[in-house]
Amino acid sequence: MNFEHSEKVKALIAKLETFMDEHIYPNEEAHHDWVVDPANLWKPWPKIEELKALARKEDLWNLFLPHEYGAWSPGLTNLEYAPLAEIMGRAPWSSEVFNCAAPDTGNMEVLAKYGSPEQQQQWLKPLLAGEIRSAYVMTEPQVASSDATNIELTILRDGDDYVLNGRKWWISGVMDPRCSLLLVMGKTLLDNPRHRQHSTIIVPANTPGVTIVRNLTVFGSKNSPGGEAEMRFENVRVPAGNLILGEGRGFEIAQGRLGPGRIHHCMRSIGQAQRALEIMARRVENRVAFGKKLSDQGSIRQDVAKSFCEIEMARLLTFKAADQMDHFGNVVAKDLIAAIKVVAPQMAQTVTDRAIQAHGGMGVSDDTVVAGFFTLNRFLRLADGPDEVHMSQLGKQKIREYNAMNAR
Structure with missing residues (x-):
């Protein structure tokens, strides 16, 4: 396995990070204020269509759809998409800007893989265009x-x-x-x-x-x-x-849809955990309590170190699962998909919890994005199947697999 990003992906990463710096992070406060205002309930943020047009102009569009879907796809593999989804995950609402937001992504994959030509013409095309x-x-x-x-x-x-x-x-x-x-x-x-x-x-x-x-x-x-x-x-x-x-064929379709959807969630969760860690590091370096910086506290340094280790482990497991999906298909990769679906949201919940604690009262407010990351990842431990179901099926499969091996 080679997880070195290709030149194509490195260029996309640079372009996406520039877009985030210029158009997403500066608009986070305005987006948040809109969606929490009761007067705007069930109304899309007005600027979202403007940002979508900019992203499409930059060819940062439908990046999620794997290369095997031919003309419908921009040509990336699951592994190539992983670092891009992680960057989008740093501001969860931004996925829509790039037409890479759930549940549309999974529905587009269903229609691209299983839909009739008529269904694709009527429904897939406007979804791919971000019109509905x-x-x-x-x-x-x-x-x-x-x-x-x-x-x-x-x-x-x-x-x-x-x-x-x-x-x-x-x-x-x-x-x-x-x-x-x-x-x-x-x-x-x-x-x-x-x-x-x-x-x-x-x-x-x-x-x-x-x-x-x-x-x-x-x-x-x-x-x-x-x-x-x-x-x-x-x-x-x-x-x-x-x-x-x-x-x-509904169960077959559901299984085909949920595998990519699960790993996309995990990619974004890693982005949220990474950003929470960066925010935490800046907070503890600049906050003084009891006469010294928080960053001088041994327990704080341990929290930062553990968070770094846990994010790196989850990121590598995500890459491995994506690589297996690309080479052998979603069915063969199902054990790794289940594993990362258990690991990534729990990891992100743990890392964001540490960041909340380091911020004190500010950590549970909307003054930073960290509290939102915490609740989102707690929710994700239930979405697309709860942790317990994934662990039960994974454990059952591994017991069967290891008992079929010759004892050594």
Whole structure:
């Protein structure tokens, strides 16, 4: 494995860092003030489209989409994208500026990989252009949705249509008025084997019968403009041509979608941890307590050292997982993807917690970005599957694998 960045990636890193310095960091305060103002609830920040246009002009656009998607992709591998996603992660809202924000990224990958030409023309092209937003509708309140085979919303054929009935929750991005597309997972073939019962279908967000029941807050935040929501589907009727790939292929699509999505989250988490560490280092060097700088305290130096070690370990594991995805595919790399999904958010939560402590009361305020990084990574330990599920499956696989080996 060679993790030395190519000249192409080094050039993209330099260009992206310049863009962040000129357009993202100077706008962080204005963006924050907009999204927390109740008067702006569910309204996108007005300047976002201007920044998107600038990013597209600089060819810093759709960088997430791997090279195997041909004409749809800018040509990067997962490994090449990793340092770029890390830089974007330093200001989490900036991913949208580069059209690299979840859940749109995963939905674009689904449509690029599995969508029909008609579906790609109608939905993938405007997503790739950043003209619309989307949501992935899987999780349900009444079942343990970390096992996707538990999903109960029904998608049943009726003539030339499919009819959807059921409840969903923790649906990210659906509160955004620009959200035009829902990719909905539900049960179609009720008598099939467990992993062949489900389907994924395209539902335009304004389809009759689709109801947003309520916004679900995260640590007290509404996360405007996208938010997280509980939804209800009551006799929602869509054309049969909206089904993706075919009946019974929903679990397959979900597994194909969630692998890249998980590692993208981890790449961004590493960026947040790295920035929190840098902020912490500057704070302790410039803050005096009990007659000496905090940076002279042995415990503070240990916290900085441990944080550096933990970030480097997580970064290397991310690179290794991305490299395996590029060379052998997401299925072969699933153990490493699971491992980094457990490691990276927990690492970022731990590092940001140390940075909060070093700031004292300021650390839990919005005077720095650190408190937001902490809550985001605590949330990520549940998103795309909780830590316990990933560890259970990973442990089961490793026990099987090691018992199949010759004892030495």
